[in-house]
Structures are given as structure tokens and as C-alpha cells.
Amino acid sequence: TETIDTEADRFARTLEQGMDQFEKIESRGGKAISGADAFRLHDTFGFPLELTRELAAERGVEVDEEGFRSEMAGQRERSRHAVTHGWALAKDIPTSEFTGYQELTSETRVAGIRRSGEGVDSAVEGDVVDVFLERTPFYAESGGQVGDTGIITTPSGRFRVEDTQKPSEGAFAHLGTVITGEVRVGEKATAAVDDKRRRQVMRHHSATHLLHKALRETLGERVVQKGSWVGPDHTTFDIPLNRAISKDELHRINRRVMEKVREALPFHESQKPYKDAVAQGAMHLFEEKYGDIVRVVCFGDWTCELCGGTHVRNTADIGTAVIVSESSIGSGLRRIDMVVGESADELVARDRDLLSEMARSFNAGPEAIPERIRALRAELKEKERELARVRDQLQTARxxxxxxxxxxxxxxxxxxxxxxxxxxxxxxxxxxxxxxxxxxxxxxxxxxxxxxxxxxxxxxxxxxxxxxxxxxxxxxxxxxxxxxxxxxxxxxxxxxxxxxxx
The missing domain is CATH 3.10.310.40 (Diaminopimelate Epimerase; Chain A, domain 1)
Structure with missing residues (x-):
């Protein structure tokens, strides 16, 4: 009862302070409550946007909700900055048990909440905060793989996870917005990763392992990963090479990846001493710092790497894989861009539609289109030369x-x-x-x-x-x-x- 009374008193004070500020803002006149004012009511005085909206409607004025959201986005960026900079030295950041290798939904408890780097006991609808859990299935951005998104549900509210970061070892910061009610420290919670997005990320990450092996087979053992980015829509893979990869080489690499997809190589992982894993031939990044015990990820016996990311259970789950492009990103560095799964299916469908449209335009079969384009380009160049001759003659005449x-x-x-x-x-x-x-x-x-x-x-x-x-x-x-x-x-x-x- 004492806790309930304290909460009620706190809410009453918040409401009173917020009402005073609202009256001051409204007394200025004007047809709308600005986004900045609505955000200040919310952020400084804990005044929910819904209440601001209702009070404004009673007085016949509007609320600039787009401006409010813009202010929220700015706070979110400041909060993310705090994760990567301000919290690195914090000693009291709650740590989490990661369950995301085994499950995408976990029963857990809210271990901490931070707003702009400061610990708070709760967050209400519209608050942009960072939530920490005792157990979490959310993968935090690491090793080139993006952080998970999803929903955390408690008895009193729902929190939308828009990113997951690691401010320190063992700590998982779930960055996002309270979308309904209130989220409190100590509450039980259900943490659910966006299943569809995670599976697309897993497909792309597993595909990079196949790509890495295929690149080394085709271009030589000197080719090792220099960087990567793995998202739900595409993946990039950087390698040291002082020349462009030829079209024929790209086709061979792509074919090799798809061969291994069709072979349905099973995924298996193990924990081993670092020295043993390297001695057994597991691929690793020389610049990366590894612990004494490492996680070794393999697909069949074709490729093994030291990796902490999430993966498909079988290479067949990757689906279609398409190398989209390769380009230079600096002296001696090339970047391969690849899409897999649904992203690849959509790309293939778009390309097929475009090819059909071009075939109709040229009134020719798809196989004849390249020659028709070459002929048109040659004709265009000749027309340009003819036009230049005519222009030259006209200038001379004038x-x-x-x-x-x-x-x-x-x-x-x-x-x-x-x-x-x-x-x-x-x-x-x-x-x-x-x-x-x-x-x-x-x-x-x-x-x-x-x-x-x-x-x-x-x-x-x-x-x-x-x-x-x-x-x-x-x-x-x-x-x-x-x-x-x-x-x-x-x-x-x-x-x-x-x-x-x-």
C-alpha cells in the first residue's frame, strides 16, 4: 500500500507540474503546441503525449506531433551516443545472459533502465530509453552483424526495441521507445525478437561464411576478410585485393556459394581453446582480439570460422544468393555486395521484369538485347558525330x-x-x-x-x-x-x- 501511495503521489506531482507548464505554453497563444514544447513537457516533466493531445483538443489547438517525433529521434541519437561513449566507463551497467542462440523469445526480468545515460526506475509511453534484461534473446551488434529489433512486454507496458548494442562486455542495451503504458525496473518481461528480420540476418551472415570460403578458393589463400556488414537486406564483405574481380570470377564464386547452399550443409558449433581452434584450421581475423575459449562455427566440413554471430541451421535455409556488385573502397581493398533469401528473390524478380520490359520494347528475345543495345549506342555515337559536323558547318557559314x-x-x-x-x-x-x-x-x-x-x-x-x-x-x-x-x-x-x- 505504501508503494502504491508513493507512486500515486509521484504521478500527482508530475501531473501538477506538467499542467502548470502546459498552461504557460498555451497562454502564449497560437494555433498549435510546438513539437519542442510537447517534447519538453514529456521529457522534463514526464507529461505523456496523449495527455498533451487531449488538453490541446479541449482548447481547440493542435499538437505538432511530427515535430515531437523529430525531437524524440534526436534524443534517441543522443542516447545511442551515450551507449558507445558515456557508458564505457560505467561500473553499474547490468549484464545479461544471452539466450539468442537457442531461442527468439525469452521470459526474463527488467534489470535496469537508462535515459540519456542516467539510471531511472521506470519509463512511460513515448520515452526513448535503454532497457537492460536479466536474460535476453536479442543479439547486440557485434562482428559486423546488426543488432536485433523486436518487442519487450511487461505487465504494465510494451517497449519497442529499435536496436541492440553492447556498451560493455556482457551488457546488452536494448535501445528504443515505450509504446504503451509504463516499463519498470524489476518487472517480469517477455522479450521477443523480430523473428522475420532475425532470420534474414542469419541467412546473410551464414552466406558470408560460404562467400569467404569461395573467395579463397577462387582468388587464393591470401584473400581474408578485412571487414563486413551483415543486415537483413544485404551484406557487404571486404577483402584485400589490388585489382577488380572479373565478371567470370564473380560468376564462379556465386556458383560455388549456391553449390554449397544446395548441398544443405549442416550447421554445428563448438567451444574450444583458441590455440586448438586455430591449429585445426578455423578461419579467424588476425586483427580481432579473442578470449582463451572461442566459439567455432562450421557448415559441414567445408568451412569453419571463429564467430559469435547467429546462423541458419542448414545452408539450404539460406535460399537464393546473388552477388550484386564488387567495387573498390580504397587502395588494395575490394567490397563485395551480396543479397540472399527474400532480398535475392525480390532482386531476381525485379531483374526478370525489367528484362521482359526491355524485350518488349526491342521486340526481341532476351538473348538479343545486349546486341541491340550495342547497335543503338553505335548509332547514337554516329548521330552525335553527324550533329557535330552539321554544327561545325553552320558555325563556319555564320x-x-x-x-x-x-x-x-x-x-x-x-x-x-x-x-x-x-x-x-x-x-x-x-x-x-x-x-x-x-x-x-x-x-x-x-x-x-x-x-x-x-x-x-x-x-x-x-x-x-x-x-x-x-x-x-x-x-x-x-x-x-x-x-x-x-x-x-x-x-x-x-x-x-x-x-x-x-
Missing amino acids: VGGGDGFVVKHGRVDYVAQSVEASNIDELKAYADRYLERVKSGVVTLVAGDKFVIKVSNDLVSQFDATRLKDLFGTGGGRPQLVSGKLTVPAQEAFRRLEEALA
């Missing part, structure tokens, strides 16, 4: 026919003229034609906000184009030719040029 062509005379002959040109290359081509007629002089042409200055070779020592450009705007080039963008009206630029050459 300049040769005196189309607006005026040579002005100062210390040297020069042309200062606006022309029609769609790009800087066309403008440079016009400058070539004009200078052919002037022979010795300076040609300055403007089209829209672009300009070109070209100086005949015999005058470069006297009139450097890179200096003349300052009369027109910004740009670059060499003493004979510069191009750039006008920063003054064209007529003003031409006037400046006339003064400079007078």
Missing part, C-alpha cells in the same frame, strides 16, 4: 558570311560578341572560327552566363587570356584559351575589354 561579325580595332584587333551556343564546347568552337578569320587578335564570346576568351599565339605574351578573364567573371584555362561564368552583364564585360585593349 562566321564566314559575316553573321554579326564585327572586328574592332584597338592596340590589337578583337571581337566582342554574344552568340547562340548550348554549351561551353560549342562556344569554344565558335571562338575557333572567329579567330580563323581575325588571324591575329583576341576573340571574346558570350552565350547566356558563359564566356570564352581566345588569344592568337602571337599575342599571348602581351594579352594573357587568364588575366583578361577577370574582366568577365570566374573561370580557368591557359594563356591561349579560358572559359568561365559571367559575374557582370555581358555589355559591361565588353566595355571593360574595350578599355583594356584601347
Whole structure:
């Protein structure tokens, strides 16, 4: 009874403080309670968003819930920062027994709650906090595998787990939001991992083990994992290699992975002394720090690695595996991107639909599409060359026919003229034609906000184009030719040029 009375008194004080603050906010006038104000009511005074919404409706004003959610997202990022930085030195972070290798739902108890790095006794609807459990099936991000998501349910509330991190050894921080009611330290809880998402992550992680082995078979034993990221939608795998992996090699690697998927190799794991595991040939990362006892993960007798991640029970559970791409991520490093399971099935279906659409467009079978594309590209290049020839002839005709062509005379002959040109290359081509007629002089042409200055070779020592450009705007080039963008009206630029050459 004493505990209930204390809780009631605390809630009454919270309500009173929140009401005072709400009245102050509402008295400012306005048609809505801002997201920042709603968040401050919630975060500082424990005022639930639902209550703010009801009070606002009674007074005929709205609540900026989008802004509230944005503020919440900001707090979530601050909270995550606290996990990886602020908590590293904390001595009182509760540790958890990890049950996620055996089950995806565990009966447990709430061991701790933290808000922005500070311990609290409870969290209410809308609170963004980190929950710690005595036992947890949630895998914390480690070894390249993302953290689990899911739901934690207690008798008084529900908590949505949006990420799981390891602030210290043995500690599992479940990051997320209270979605209904209240979650309290000491309560019994049911922790349920998002089953579908976890299984997709497991498929991708197991596939990276097959990929690693296939890469070493195809490219040589020197190829070892330098990094990886394993998520529910795709996985990336980094290796040391100072060249691109050929298309043929990628096909062979992908085929090898799928061979092992179809062989349905069974998963088995064991705990061994580190030295024994390495001596028996288990793959490991030389940069990684391992304990005296390690977990060895194998698929059949084809591949064994030191790994703490979660995996499928049989390689057949991986389903389809597709290498999407390989690319350079730095000097001597290549990255392979791969999708498996549902993600791969969706990719194959999209590619099949695209191929069918292209076949209909070309009125040809799928096997004829590459040749049709090559023919179209060749035809396009020929059309571009033909267009360039026509444009060149037109420019020559316009300049040769005196189309607006005026040579002005100062210390040297020069042309200062606006022309029609769609790009800087066309403008440079016009400058070539004009200078052919002037022979010795300076040609300055403007089209829209672009300009070109070209100086005949015999005058470069006297009139450097890179200096003349300052009369027109910004740009670059060499003493004979510069191009750039006008920063003054064209007529003003031409006037400046006339003064400079007078």
C-alpha cells in the first residue's frame, strides 16, 4: 500500500507540474503546441503525449506531433551516443545472459533502465530509453552483424526495441521507445525478437561464411576478410585485393556459394581453446582480439570460422544468393555486395521484369538485347558525330558570311560578341572560327552566363587570356584559351575589354 501511495503521489506531482507548464505554453497563444514544447513537457516533466493531445483538443489547438517525433529521434541519437561513449566507463551497467542462440523469445526480468545515460526506475509511453534484461534473446551488434529489433512486454507496458548494442562486455542495451503504458525496473518481461528480420540476418551472415570460403578458393589463400556488414537486406564483405574481380570470377564464386547452399550443409558449433581452434584450421581475423575459449562455427566440413554471430541451421535455409556488385573502397581493398533469401528473390524478380520490359520494347528475345543495345549506342555515337559536323558547318557559314561579325580595332584587333551556343564546347568552337578569320587578335564570346576568351599565339605574351578573364567573371584555362561564368552583364564585360585593349 505504501508503494502504491508513493507512486500515486509521484504521478500527482508530475501531473501538477506538467499542467502548470502546459498552461504557460498555451497562454502564449497560437494555433498549435510546438513539437519542442510537447517534447519538453514529456521529457522534463514526464507529461505523456496523449495527455498533451487531449488538453490541446479541449482548447481547440493542435499538437505538432511530427515535430515531437523529430525531437524524440534526436534524443534517441543522443542516447545511442551515450551507449558507445558515456557508458564505457560505467561500473553499474547490468549484464545479461544471452539466450539468442537457442531461442527468439525469452521470459526474463527488467534489470535496469537508462535515459540519456542516467539510471531511472521506470519509463512511460513515448520515452526513448535503454532497457537492460536479466536474460535476453536479442543479439547486440557485434562482428559486423546488426543488432536485433523486436518487442519487450511487461505487465504494465510494451517497449519497442529499435536496436541492440553492447556498451560493455556482457551488457546488452536494448535501445528504443515505450509504446504503451509504463516499463519498470524489476518487472517480469517477455522479450521477443523480430523473428522475420532475425532470420534474414542469419541467412546473410551464414552466406558470408560460404562467400569467404569461395573467395579463397577462387582468388587464393591470401584473400581474408578485412571487414563486413551483415543486415537483413544485404551484406557487404571486404577483402584485400589490388585489382577488380572479373565478371567470370564473380560468376564462379556465386556458383560455388549456391553449390554449397544446395548441398544443405549442416550447421554445428563448438567451444574450444583458441590455440586448438586455430591449429585445426578455423578461419579467424588476425586483427580481432579473442578470449582463451572461442566459439567455432562450421557448415559441414567445408568451412569453419571463429564467430559469435547467429546462423541458419542448414545452408539450404539460406535460399537464393546473388552477388550484386564488387567495387573498390580504397587502395588494395575490394567490397563485395551480396543479397540472399527474400532480398535475392525480390532482386531476381525485379531483374526478370525489367528484362521482359526491355524485350518488349526491342521486340526481341532476351538473348538479343545486349546486341541491340550495342547497335543503338553505335548509332547514337554516329548521330552525335553527324550533329557535330552539321554544327561545325553552320558555325563556319555564320562566321564566314559575316553573321554579326564585327572586328574592332584597338592596340590589337578583337571581337566582342554574344552568340547562340548550348554549351561551353560549342562556344569554344565558335571562338575557333572567329579567330580563323581575325588571324591575329583576341576573340571574346558570350552565350547566356558563359564566356570564352581566345588569344592568337602571337599575342599571348602581351594579352594573357587568364588575366583578361577577370574582366568577365570566374573561370580557368591557359594563356591561349579560358572559359568561365559571367559575374557582370555581358555589355559591361565588353566595355571593360574595350578599355583594356584601347
